[in-house]
Amino acid sequence: MLASKTVVLGVTGGIAAYKAADLASKLTQAGAKVDVIMTEAATRFVTPLTFRAITGRPVVTDMFDLASEWSIEHVALADAADVVVIAPATANTIARIAGGVADDMLSCTVLATKAPVVLAPAMDVNMFENAVTQENLDRLRARGFTIIDPGYGRLASGKIGRGRLVETEKIIGTIQLVLGRKGDLAGKRIVVTAGGTQEPIDPVRVITNRSSGKMGYAIAEAARDRGATVTLVAAPASLSEPVGVEVVHVGSAVQMKEAVAKAVVQVDALIMAAAVADYQPKAPAKEKVKKTSDTLTLALVRTPDILSEVRGDFIRVGFAAESDNLVENARQKLVSKQLDLIVANDITQDVFGADTNKVILIDRSGNTEDLPLLTKRDVADRILDRTSKLLRDRSV
Numbered sequence: 001m002l003a004s005k006t007v008v009l010g011v012t013g014g015i016a017a018y019k020a021a022d023l024a025s026k027l028t029q030a031g032a033k034v035d036v037i038m039t040e041a042a043t044r045f046v047t048p049l050t051f052r053a054i055t056g057r058p059v060v061t062d063m064f065d066l067a068s069e070w071s072i073e074h075v076a077l078a079d080a081a082d083v084v085v086i087a088p089a090t091a092n093t094i095a096r097i098a099g100g101v102a103d104d105m106l107s108c109t110v111l112a113t114k115a116p117v118v119l120a121p122a123m124d125v126n127m128f129e130n131a132v133t134q135e136n137l138d139r140l141r142a143r144g145f146t147i148i149d150p151g152y153g154r155l156a157s158g159k160i161g162r163g164r165l166v167e168t169e170k171i172i173g174t175i176q177l178v179l180g181r182k183g184d185l186a187g188k189r190i191v192v193t194a195g196g197t198q199e200p201i202d203p204v205r206v207i208t209n210r211s212s213g214k215m216g217y218a219i220a221e222a223a224r225d226r227g228a229t230v231t232l233v234a235a236p237a238s239l240s241e242p243v244g245v246e247v248v249h250v251g252s253a254v255q256m257k258e259a260v261a262k263a264v265v266q267v268d269a270l271i272m273a274a275a276v277a278d279y280q281p282k283a284p285a286k287e288k289v290k291k292t293s294d295t296l297t298l299a300l301v302r303t304p305d306i307l308s309e310v311r312g313d314f315i316r317v318g319f320a321a322e323s324d325n326l327v328e329n330a331r332q333k334l335v336s337k338q339l340d341l342i343v344a345n346d347i348t349q350d351v352f353g354a355d356t357n358k359v360i361l362i363d364r365s366g367n368t369e370d371l372p373l374l375t376k377r378d379v380a381d382r383i384l385d386r387t388s389k390l391l392r393d394r395s396v
């Protein structure tokens with residue numbers, strides 16, 4: 001997603017400027033070309049050499065530096081940018097940008113660019129809450145800037161409040177969201193499910209499975225990066241919420257069914273990557289079950305089949321985790337659950353919790369696409385390639 005993209009990273013003069021080094025590093029590692037512009041004040045906190053070493057590219061600090069590749073033509077970076085990100089953005093820089101000032105390389109670039117601009121403010125809580133700063137941010141928001149609200153916590157002044165630069169992951173997630181706005185799924189609404197459901201035995205214990213949620217989360221992120229509006233219905237998983245995705249947390253299969261039924265209103269596609277329990281305890285105990293006998297028998301009943309029961313006019317993609325007769329069993333599920341596409345997952349391979357997956361995609365016409373071992377993110381994109389095509393075919 002970030003590979004081959006030009007990210008112009010503006011760094012302004014706040015104590016959080018040192019955190020921009022981590023951002024520059026992660027963006028560079030993700031394959032982006034990162035061109036850093038520092039304000040004069042920023043160079044008092046971190047040296048240009050830091051960013052030069054991290055990005056492997058020249059750093060602009062002076063609009064009138066004749067030795068700089070970019071300074072000669074003062075709007076060249078503005079034209080080259082796929083996205084401009086200012087992190088940290090001080091109250092001063094925010095005010096200058098809101099007022100259309102262009103007296104240094106960063107403000108000039110922001111004024112001249114047609115690329116989307118993302119601002120991650122960081123400052124003292126009183127400066128952030130000041131009506132002037134809030135008005136400036138509202139003006140910028142109204143002009144299409146993306147503002148990532150600062151976090152709450154301890155500030156350099158010792159005060160506790162809103163004003164901390166948000167985590168690098170959140171800034172990168174927002175950059176991906178913004179870059180994806182023109183993707184092939186722009187304007188589409190997609191519901192994705194992920195994780196393994198938990199079926200209560202008593203208030204303490206559950207029946208669950210080994211799903212890590214990674215496949216479903218990867219699909220949600222990939223769909224976001226291609227411009228879709230995504231709702232992720234997530235059974236418990238130890239993963240952080242993807243930025244820019246609406247996440248609905250659920251526990252049991254019954255709860256997942258309710259959440260999916262609510263989420264699929266006016267949706268274009270439902271992709272059920274969750275490992276939904278097939279059985280649930282018939283009568284979960286209200287109190288913790290005591291170990292009074294040597295054996296214990298649990299009566300189980302079937303869970304609702306979400307894919308079969310939640311109906312509507314949308315593309316339906318299911319998963320089939322199989323340990324034998326992979327293609328044949330998956331094909332039967334495609335038919336019985338009336339799906340448009342099924343992702344057959346060979347679980348004899350080590351897929352649970354892994355970052356890679358080996359799947360076969362099977363569609364209604366019986367076509368099978370045997371994918372090689374890929375990262376879950378790549379598998380997600382291949383599933384979305386097919387979903388995107390199904391959506392295009394449907395609209396003609």
Ligand code: C5P
Nearest residue numbers: 272273274276303304305306307318319
């Ligand atoms: O029948 P099986 O569990 O193998 O089907 C797998 C597919 O059906 C997956 O996409 C899974 O998310 C979905 N499923 C469901 N409701 C269930 C069980 C599975 O929607 N109760």
